Structures are given as C-alpha cells and as structure tokens.
Amino acid sequence: MTADVVRWGILATGGIAAAFTADLVDLPDAEVVAVASRTEASAKAFAERFGIPRAYGDWATLAMDEDVDVVYVATPHAAHREAAGLCLEAGRNVLCEKAFTLNAREAEELVALARERGSFLMEAMWMYCNPLVRRLKALVDDGAIGEVRTVQADFGLSGPFPPAHRLRDPAQGGGALLDLGVYPVSFAQLLLGEPADIAARAVLSDEGVDLQTGALFSYESGALASVHCSIVGGTPVQASVTGSHGRIDVPHGFFHPDRFVLHRDGRDPEEFTADPADGPRTTLRHEAREVMRALRAGETESPLVPLDGTLAVMRTMDTIRERVGVRYPGEAA
Helix, strand or coil: CCCCCEEEEEECCCHHHHHHHHHHCCCCCEEEEEEECCCHHHHHHHHHHHCCCEEECCHHHHHCCCCCCEEEECCCHHHHHHHHHHHHHCCCEEEECCCCCCCHHHHHHHHHHHHHHCCCEEECCHHHHCHHHHHHHHHHHCCCCCCEEEEEEEEECCCCCCCCCHHHCHHHCCCHHHHHHHHHHHHHHHHHCCCCEEEEEEEECCCCCEEEEEEEEECCCCCEEEEEEECCCCCCCCEEEEECCEEEEECCCCCCCCEEEEEECCCCCEEEECCHHHCCCCCCHHHHHHHHHHHHHCCCCCCCCCHHHHHHHHHHHHHHHHHHCCCCCCCCC
C-alpha cells in the first residue's frame, strides 16, 4: 500500500463481487490486482471483464499474495468464516460481506483472529457508510427528534425463489433473515444498540429456512424496534424512527436512500436529499473509501462499522433464529 493507491484482491466472482469491483475500478486511489474463485475459469473470466492482472483458481493463493493490501470477501455468507479466516491467517486485511457470518460464534472467531494478528477487518455494511444514513444518525444523536421511542424497518422481495435457490438452501445460510433482515436489524441497532429482549415469529420453508420473519426488540430505555423481512412478498423497504419530539421517515430503499424527511413537532417537514456528487444511490464506493481511509490511518477497524456492532447484530440474529427454530447444518443443537 502506498499513500496514493490501495491494492485490492477480490475473493469470489458473483454479482455483488462484480458490483463492488465496478465501483473500485472507478476510484483513482484503488487498484484491483487479483481475483480468486473456486475455479480458474471463473476467475479468469472475471479478471478479463475488469482488467485484473492476476486470476487464481483457489482462495489460498490470493490470501498469500503479498501484493494485496486488502481482500474483499464476496462469497455466500456460509463461506465467510472459511474465506475471511484464510485471508486473516495469511496476514491480509479483510472487508467481508454481510451477513458477516452464519452465526455469532463464527463472527467472534474472525474478530478474535483479526485482533490477534493486528489486521483490519470490517463488515461490508454499506448502509452505515452511506452519507445520507450518516446524516440521519447525526440528527438523531443530536436530539433532533428527542429521545428515540420506536424504530421500524422492513425488507422483502416478492420471489418466488425455487427450492434450489441459495435463498432457500440451508447449507448456504438461506432464508430471509441473514440475507435481507440484516438490514432492518442493523438499522435498528445503529440507532438503539443491542436490544434487551427479542420476540420473533417466522414462516419456515420445507427446507427449514425462514420465508418471512418479524421481530420486536425492546430496550431498557422503553424504546421498541419492529423489523420484518421476507422472500415471499415485496415490502415497501422503508424505515422510520420516532422520537419524543418528532420523526424521520426514510422511503423505499432505506438502506441506500436518496432522501429522507424530518418531521419536528411544531415545524414544517424538512427533506434531506443525497448530494449528486456522491454518485448513484446503489454505489458501494463509500464503504471502499472508508476501508482505504482506515488502512492509511493505521486503524484495524472502522468507527463507522465497528466490530463490536457487527458482533451485536450477529447475536441478535442468532436469538431471532433460536426463537423461530432455524438452524443451519453443522450448528450445535
């Protein structure tokens, strides 16, 4: 790594890896130098698509590449523990997609490994790095709506997804919660922290994954958070946070908003919109920039996406799965 360029490796070649790499190659201070897949053919095709100089047909070779400053792990989340752990063991810094792992135990193992090695590790929770989400949190923290009373958030896709799809496959950590519910859960915990108590209900598939899940978080402050996720029904994908003196509404696509509306008691509504200079709402460049900023500063984790916060989200999702009866292969009974 130099003061000018951070060198990236990409681990996996699916859709999210392609989206992230497309944003990386547009950043003047980022260079994608290697990509790895389980097959050499997939890695080479990805490398040719994005002009990446090195393509590896296994993860270990990428992990050992000394020219790579940080690896972006973009496998399905069932493989995050193995892939990210391999990179951390080899001394690489890691940005790992969400859900961070299958469960809190795996997440704790990765965090402990990163801290032991002094390596950078961050969950790719791009929502937390979004400038408009950061503005919303700052307003709440500054008391713009008073004391937070309720948070609501939902994320549902209409599907239907066939049984063979990864979202229905227990071996790949399938279900609505880990793939989609991580956003509403993370939004609630961004504003309220880890809940004191959790109630949850779900509809399960024949394979044993959650087709849709609803959860109610309660806090010692008296606040409540209601979250919902689904792979059998398209929802508004909206969020709101209500306080003792007002409310903030985030319309469709709350995890990458282009606007939100602040309602303060006794005042006209105020609309906050994204700066066009920040790029399209779907851009992943904000999390990439945060990783590179932290690496240049010598930080081993990001204050925007702290590891303790990631662990708290994983604990919450473990509790929800326990409440609704979802267990993945290999997890203890």
